[in-house]
Amino acid sequence: MGTxxxxxxxxxxxxxxxxxxxxxxxxxxxxxxxxKRFPGVCALDQVDFDLRPGEVHVLFGENGAGKxxxxxxxxxxxxxxxxxxxxxxxxxxxxxxxxxxxxGISPVFQEFSLAPDLTIGENLFLGRELASVGVLNKxxxxxxxxxxxxxxxxxxxxxxxxxxxxxxxxxxTEIAKALLREVRVLILxxxxxxxxxxxxxxxxxxxxxxxxxxxxxxxxSHRMAEIKRVGDxxxxxxxxxxIGTVDADAVSxxxxxxxxxxxTFDAFFPKIEHRPGDVALATTGLTTKNRQVIxxxxxxxxxxxxxIAGLVGCGKxxxxxxxxxxxxxxxxxxxxYGKTITSPTPSQMLKSGLCYFPxxxxxEGLSLSRPIRENVSLAALDLADFASKGFLKIGSEKARAxxxxxxxxxxxxxxxxxxxxxxxxxxxxxxxxxxxxxxxxVFLLDEPTVGIDVGAxxxxxxxxxxxxxxxxxVVVISSELPEVLHLSNRVYVMHRGYLAxxxxxxxxxxxxVLAHFFDRDHETEExxxxxxxxxxx
Amino acid sequence: MTTPTNTVADAAATRxxxxxxxxxxxxxxxxxxxxxxxxxxxxxxxxxxxxLINILRNASFLMLIASGQMLVLIIGGFDLSVGAVVAxxxxxxxxxxxxxxxxxxxxxxxxxxxxxxxxLAAGSMIGVVNGLTVAFMKVSPFMVTLGTLSxxxxxxxxxxxxxxxxxxxxxxxREFGRLRYxxxxxxxxxxxxxxxxxxxxxNWTRLGRYIYAIGSNAHAARVSGVSTTFYIVVTYxxxxxxxxxxxxxxxxxxxxxxATLGGTLMLESIAAAVIGGVSLRGGVGxxxxxxxxxxxxxxxxxxxxxxRVDSKLQTIVIGVVIIVAVGIERFKSRGKIR
Numbered sequence: 089m090g091t092x093x094x095x096x097x098x099x100x101x102x103x104x105x106x107x108x109x110x111x112x113x114x115x116x117x118x119x120x121x122x123x124k125r126f127p128g129v130c131a132l133d134q135v136d137f138d139l140r141p142g143e144v145h146v147l148f149g150e151n152g153a154g155k156x157x158x159x160x161x162x163x164x165x166x167x168x169x170x171x172x173x174x175x176x177x178x179x180x181x182x183x184x185x186x187x188x189x190x191x192g193i194s195p196v197f198q199e200f201s202l203a204p205d206l207t208i209g210e211n212l213f214l215g216r217e218l219a220s221v222g223v224l225n226k227x228x229x230x231x232x233x234x235x236x237x238x239x240x241x242x243x244x245x246x247x248x249x250x251x252x253x254x255x256x257x258x259x260x261t262e263i264a265k266a267l268l269r270e271v272r273v274l275i276l277x278x279x280x281x282x283x284x285x286x287x288x289x290x291x292x293x294x295x296x297x298x299x300x301x302x303x304x305x306x307x308x309s310h311r312m313a314e315i316k317r318v319g320d321x322x323x324x325x326x327x328x329x330x331i332g333t334v335d336a337d338a339v340s341x342x343x344x345x346x347x348x349x350x351x352t353f354d355a356f357f358p359k360i361e362h363r364p365g366d367v368a369l370a371t372t373g374l375t376t377k378n379r380q381v382i383x384x385x386x387x388x389x390x391x392x393x394x395x396i397a398g399l400v401g402c403g404k405x406x407x408x409x410x411x412x413x414x415x416x417x418x419x420x421x422x423x424x425y426g427k428t429i430t431s432p433t434p435s436q437m438l439k440s441g442l443c444y445f446p447x448x449x450x451x452e453g454l455s456l457s458r459p460i461r462e463n464v465s466l467a468a469l470d471l472a473d474f475a476s477k478g479f480l481k482i483g484s485e486k487a488r489a490x491x492x493x494x495x496x497x498x499x500x501x502x503x504x505x506x507x508x509x510x511x512x513x514x515x516x517x518x519x520x521x522x523x524x525x526x527x528x529x530v531f532l533l534d535e536p537t538v539g540i541d542v543g544a545x546x547x548x549x550x551x552x553x554x555x556x557x558x559x560x561x562v563v564v565i566s567s568e569l570p571e572v573l574h575l576s577n578r579v580y581v582m583h584r585g586y587l588a589x590x591x592x593x594x595x596x597x598x599x600x601v602l603a604h605f606f607d608r609d610h611e612t613e614e615x616x617x618x619x620x621x622x623x624x625x
Numbered sequence: 626m627t628t629p630t631n632t633v634a635d636a637a638a639t640r641x642x643x644x645x646x647x648x649x650x651x652x653x654x655x656x657x658x659x660x661x662x663x664x665x666x667x668x669x670x671x672x673x674x675x676x677l678i679n680i681l682r683n684a685s686f687l688m689l690i691a692s693g694q695m696l697v698l699i700i701g702g703f704d705l706s707v708g709a710v711v712a713x714x715x716x717x718x719x720x721x722x723x724x725x726x727x728x729x730x731x732x733x734x735x736x737x738x739x740x741x742x743x744x745l746a747a748g749s750m751i752g753v754v755n756g757l758t759v760a761f762m763k764v765s766p767f768m769v770t771l772g773t774l775s776x777x778x779x780x781x782x783x784x785x786x787x788x789x790x791x792x793x794x795x796x797x798x799r800e801f802g803r804l805r806y807x808x809x810x811x812x813x814x815x816x817x818x819x820x821x822x823x824x825x826x827x828n829w830t831r832l833g834r835y836i837y838a839i840g841s842n843a844h845a846a847r848v849s850g851v852s853t854t855f856y857i858v859v860t861y862x863x864x865x866x867x868x869x870x871x872x873x874x875x876x877x878x879x880x881x882x883x884a885t886l887g888g889t890l891m892l893e894s895i896a897a898a899v900i901g902g903v904s905l906r907g908g909v910g911x912x913x914x915x916x917x918x919x920x921x922x923x924x925x926x927x928x929x930x931x932x933r934v935d936s937k938l939q940t941i942v943i944g945v946v947i948i949v950a951v952g953i954e955r956f957k958s959r960g961k962i963r
Contacts, residue, residue: 165848186850201848203841205908206834214838215849222831251841 115174116141116273116304117162122171124157124328131157133328134171139273139304144295144318146336147308149325149348152512152541155308158325159275162306163195164188176272186215192272196262196279204251209233211250212265236268241290255282255401263291274298277308281567282400285606292318310568312341312598324348327541345570349542356546357574358553364389364577366425368561369442369530371411373420380406382585383420388561390529393552395576396565397601403585404565405447408532412437412444424530438467443528445519447535447565449512453519456508460498461489463507463518468526492521496551513544520551530561537571549575569598581605653901653917660924668931676927678809684923685816686871688916690890691897692823693867695915698898700860701840701907702759702766707868707894709777710748711887714872716781718744719790719882726794733794740797741873748869749862751777756861760854774891781884790882802877812874819867823912836860840907889940896947897922899954922946 117139124132132154139145147155160166161173164183173180175191188195202211212233218225233246242260250258259282266274276295280288295305295318309315315322319336324347331347342353349356370387380403388394396404409415411422413432422429424440437443446452454463465474465485474485489503496517498510507518516536523531533552537545552575556562566572572579579596581589581604588604664671671677690707697704722740729736751773758769804811827833835856838846847853868890875886901918903910925946929939 185848189850197848199844201842201845203838203845203908205841205904206838210834210838211845214834214846215851217831217834219831224829224831224834226829 114141114177115139116176118174119162120172122158122161122173123169124154124161124166125169129328131328132161132168135325135328135330137162137323137330139306141272141302141304142299143320144299144305144307146315146319146322147306147325148310148315148322148344150542150545152327152539153325153348154328155325156277157328159195159197159277159306159308162188162273163193163197163275165195189269192270193275194266194269194271194273195275196259196266196277197275198277198281200258200262201265202250202258202261205249207247207249208237208244208253208261208264209246211261212236212246212268214265216269232268236264240264240267240294256284256287259283260287263294267294271298271303273304273306275306275308278310279307280309280311280314284399288314310570311602312344313602315344326350349546351542351546356542356549357570358546358549360393360553360575360577361557362393362577363391363557363559365391365559367423368425369411369563370423371407371420372423374407374410374417374422375419376406376410377416377418378406380415380585381410384582384585384587386580386587388530388563390561391556391559392577393556393562393564393575395572395579396563396582397567397569397572397579397605398582398588399605400567402582402605404582405534406585407582408444408534408563408565409446412442412532414444435470438526438528439470441528442530442532443467443523444532445523445534445536447538449515449519449539454507454515457506459504459506460493460510460518461486461503464489464492464503464521464525467522471526474525488525489521492524493518495524496521497547511541511544513540513547516540516544516548517551520548523555528560530563531555532563532565534565535567536564537566537568569601573598573601653914653921657917657921657924660921660928664924664928664931668928671928671931674808676931680920680923680927681813682810683926684916684920685810685812686875687890687893687897687919687923688816689819689874690868690871690887691894691901691915691919692820692912693864694894695898695901695903695910695912696823696836696860696867697766697864698895698903698905699840699907699910700836700857701843702857702861703770704755704861704864705767705770705891706751706755706774706777707864708887708889708891709774709781710751710865710868711872711875711890712781712884713751713777714744714748714869715876715886716785716790716882716884717747718873718876719793720784722794722797723790723792726792733796736794737797737801740793744873744876745866745869748872749866752862752865752868753858755865756858759861760857778884785882785884787884791880793876793880793882797877798880802880812878815870815874819870820912820916827912832856832859837908840909842908892947893919893922893943896943896950899947900950902954904954905951 115138117137119135119137122132122135122137123130135154135158137158147158149155157166161168164185164187167182173183175193203214206214209230213229218229218232230246237244237246240263242264244257244260244264250261253261259279263276263279279291283291298305307318315336321333322336322339322344323333324331324344326348331350334343345353345356366389367387368390372385374384374386375382382403384407386407396407398404406415410417411432413434413436417431422432424437424442429436429440434444450456455466465488469475469480473481473488475481486503490501493501493503498514498517498521507515510518520536536548536552540548552562552564564572564575573596576596577592579591579601580587581591581601583604583606589600591600690711694704694707718740721743722736725736725739726733755766755770755773758764759766801811806814827836835846835851838849838851839853839856843853868887871890872887876882879886897919898910898915899905899918900921901910901915903915922943925942926939929942934942
């Protein structure tokens with residue numbers, strides 16, 4: 089396949105910025121001065137990147153640092169606005185996802201490219217079915233799908249419907265899809281986010297095998313232990329710029345966090361003075377109707393930050409949602425300030441001083457087309473400050489909103505600006521401001537920093553610090569381990585709906601938390617010691 | 626997965642899958658048989674062969690148009706214009722035949738052929754417009770087809786001024802319209818042929834696979850190298866083509882071109898598709914079940930006629946049936962969301 093396609097694409101070159109200087113034909117990928125702009129943001133600014141055959145090159149950085157943009161440029165989903173992109177010593181012009189696959193660049197994105205209503209086998213061949221004159225050769229495809237899955241050692245049935253599979257198996261299907269044809273560059277975007285430890289080990293074995301075959305692997309990850317385990321080199325991106333490339337063996341966690349955030353480790357995660365007081369919120373044996381939360385005993389005291397960690401789909405966000413009345417509770421008790429609440433509803437919980445801040449701000453949190461002011465006051469319109477007898481008090485609402493927006497330093501300060509024009513960080517601040525618009529003492533924050541930049545993250549962390557030190561009870565539910573590790577007074581780990589562990593004080597380490605992420609029967613001394621090498625103090 | 630907990634979970638999953646398959650597949654045939662038996666017992670006229678043939682014929686028209694609607698629903702769209710396409714086809718066929726018959730009075734078969742082709746072309750054009758607008762302008766299919774519905778029925782009404790068009794060749798209205806083979810109307814054979822062909826397309830060809838894939842996850846199909854825009858246009862065109870075919874068969878049967886033909890077919894086609902288990906969110910649907918859905922609707926209508934339910938009340942019953950069907954569909958798909 090390959091060469092013909094490559095020549096075709098080179099002739100259709102639309103990014104003629106010629107970077108003089110020798111290119112190295114032994115590199116699989118060599119990118120120089122890549123620029124990518126989206127309306128209003130510069131997602132990539134003069135980024136250089138290269139990939140050698142047989143290495144794992146880790147991309148590391150915050151959300152929004154440009155990692156996904158870069159892998160999308162490499163995979164042909166986005167066209168770069170400037171810079172040069174060489175593949176095996178040949179310059180690539182306009183690349184489409186289809187052509188990228190044809191020349192052996194195979195991406196595995198976090199957002200799956202699977203059709204849930206088709207079977208695994210059908211998904212593996214999607215877009216490149218074996219067919220003659222449009223008529224499918226089903227038998228041959230079935231046989232090939234089976235042999236690929238067996239070869240990878242994945243325990244998947246080719247005829248299972250993808251939508252019925254748990255997320256981990258969908259992830260494996262996606263990886264099998266990427267490896268169906270011959271691959272020269274494999275892109276893995278947070279591949280282990282939903283895999284169990286055993287499946288992760290299997291993936292690492294496959295990675296080792298591919299490396300020995302000379303495949304170059306681009307690996308996007310946040311997990312320190314993993315970077316140490318599979319990575320050869322690490323490139324750190326921040327705000328669309330490349331900060332540096334380092335050897336994975338020679339770099340420490342503090343170094344990487346400092347490169348990633350541009351702040352010293354201590355300045356990034358503020359030191360919170362926890363002064364645990366009375367129990368603010370407690371559950372005993374809490375179980376939801378959808379069985380995503382099972383028999384959970386959990387508590388948070390006034391004046392402390394409690395973290396909840398766990399894999400995607402472990403029930404950590406469902407726990408908070410159930411407490412706020414968004415999932416039906418079938419068993420167990422819920423106590424707020426010692427008062428038992430039988431079937432919570434959001435309006436009742438708000439009145440009692442508890443607020444849940446959803447992770448998906450666009451889908452659940454904000455009215456994008458409405459001004460900041462209305463978003464700030466939305467959960468407090470029953471208060472006398474904002475309305476009486478059904479009539480809004482716009483003047484008072486404006487003043488209150490302006491004061492809150494000013495306190496949180498939302499940009500722009502204009503309370504009449506529609507929320508859709510705000511950046512991710514400022515949207516989050518508008519959401520959190522709802523907690524300030526009324527008397528809230530228990531904050532349930534679901535992924536509070538997802539999709540926001542480093543600066544805004546620090547501000548959110550500082551806000552959490554302020555709230556906790558002012559005596560509020562704060563629950564931080566997060567998939568970002570460092571966040572949970574460094575902000576919390578206590579950490580709960582959830583696994584398949586159950587509470588797997590509660591960690592306090594010195595026990596809050598990455599190794600301890602990760603050890604409870606997975607099925608216990610797969611846990612071994614060896615792996616946990618391996619993980620602890622990579623984690624910081 | 627070898628751990629005991631997983632085997633239990635797998636067994637539960639299999640049971641759940643089997644359960645949903647029974648809900649999806651088994652319910653409709655059982656319902657049909659029950660309805661058939663009950664009607665046979667309480668109303669002897671129901672079992673007369675003339676009545677049964679009548680049901681089959683009415684169901685055939687609905688099956689054709691509903692299987693087109695199914696294609697569009699599976700790809701994640703919606704087509705409100707199918708009823709208007711039937712009217713437009715009817716008028717276009719009738720007008721071109723009556724026009725041509727004065728030019729070629731001797732070559733009636735030729736006139737019929739040209740007229741049929743004119744009708745199919747006019748109807749399919751609406752599908753091309755639907756598909757192009759949905760695929761390239763990324764407008765909601767609901768609004769696009771609402772617009773073309775208005776345009777198509779507008780053209781049909783304007784061209785005829787609301788008056789039925791008579792004067793089509795006898796070859797079309799008498800010979801073809803009333804043609805029977807083995808005592809069954811020819812419509813039934815045409816429909817059966819179309820259904821078999823569609824089943825084959827949906828299960829054994831790239832086109833069918835891509836229609837499911839696009840409706841299931843358009844983004845995934847696109848990054849897998851499927852030209853989603855092309856297949857969306859093809860699907861809408863196919864849907865309108867099938868509606869146009871229905872229009873021609875109906876025109877042959879009633880013997881005149883009518884701008885009001887097919888008024889209830891849009892609603893009924895969606896109803897038959899949904900009763901047949903087609904998901905309104907796309908990606909799911911089987912032509913054989915849609916055919917059963919259409920048969921079910923035809924049976925219900927026939928039963929109401931036999932027991933003399935007022936035709937104005939009948940529309941209420943159909944409305945209830947649709948809402949119940951959508952409710953069941955929603956209930957079934959709830960378990961799938963993770």
